[in-house]
Structures are given as structure tokens and as C-alpha cells.
Amino acid sequence: MIRNILAVLAGVVAAVIIFIIAESINGSLHPIPTDLDFSNTEAVKSFYENQPILFWLVVLFGWAIGSFVCGFLIKLISKTDKILLPIIAGIPLTLSAVANFFALPHPTWFIIVALLLFIPFVLLGHQVYKPKKV
Numbered sequence: 001m002i003r004n005i006l007a008v009l010a011g012v013v014a015a016v017i018i019f020i021i022a023e024s025i026n027g028s029l030h031p032i033p034t035d036l037d038f039s040n041t042e043a044v045k046s047f048y049e050n051q052p053i054l055f056w057l058v059v060l061f062g063w064a065i066g067s068f069v070c071g072f073l074i075k076l077i078s079k080t081d082k083i084l085l086p087i088i089a090g091i092p093l094t095l096s097a098v099a100n101f102f103a104l105p106h107p108t109w110f111i112i113v114a115l116l117l118f119i120p121f122v123l124l125g126h127q128v129y130k131p132k133k134v
Helices: 002-029 041-049 053-078 084-103 108-115 118-128
Strands: none
Touching: 002 053, 002 084, 053 084, 053 108, 053 118, 084 108, 084 118
């Protein structure tokens, strides 16, 4: 039981670290103007609406890789095929994206893809790892 809890926590923490790295890379590629006033919702909306598709794809790629690694680590650490563990991890990852959607403007297509991304990629990472039989 403790091993399973630690596996889920390690997976989620690893995913978040990868998300932060992807967002940092994105920030380097598409820096936010220093004069952008985040209290001006129209200016923030305009900034995000005018981002190239690469801006959004880098975020999705980071979220997919992080989710995959999360599932992989869960299987590696827990040493169990229990499908409930990656689903449990995928839920807070998805909910964190939902919180992000409320905090900042996102294109509709991005929201749809992102909501369909987390749990499947966590499950894929979980399924890919095959422990060696001893």
C-alpha cells in the first residue's frame, strides 16, 4: 500500500517537474512582454490569442511527456499492473490543467486536446513498462 502511494506521488511530482521544464522552454521561445499587465484581462487575452501554434504545441508536448513518465514511474515503483494507480495520478494532472484554463486564456482546440491527454498518456506510460521476469 505504501509503495503504491509513493509510486503515485513520485509519478505526479515527476510529471509536474517535466511540465515546468516545458513551460520554461516555452517561455524562452515565446517570452511574455515585461510590460504585460496581468490585471488587464484584455491585454492578457490578446497576448495569448496572438501566440503561434508552436507555443501551444510545446505545452501539449510537455504535458504528454510528463504524463507518460508519470505512468512509467508508477509501474516501475509500484511493481503492479493495477490500472487504478495511473488513473488516480491522471486525475490531479487533469484538474491542474483545468485550473490553468480558468487562470489564463486558451484556445478551445487546446482545451479539448489537453483534457483528452493526461489520463491516456499516464496509462500508456504505465503499460509500456514491462518488468523483467526473474
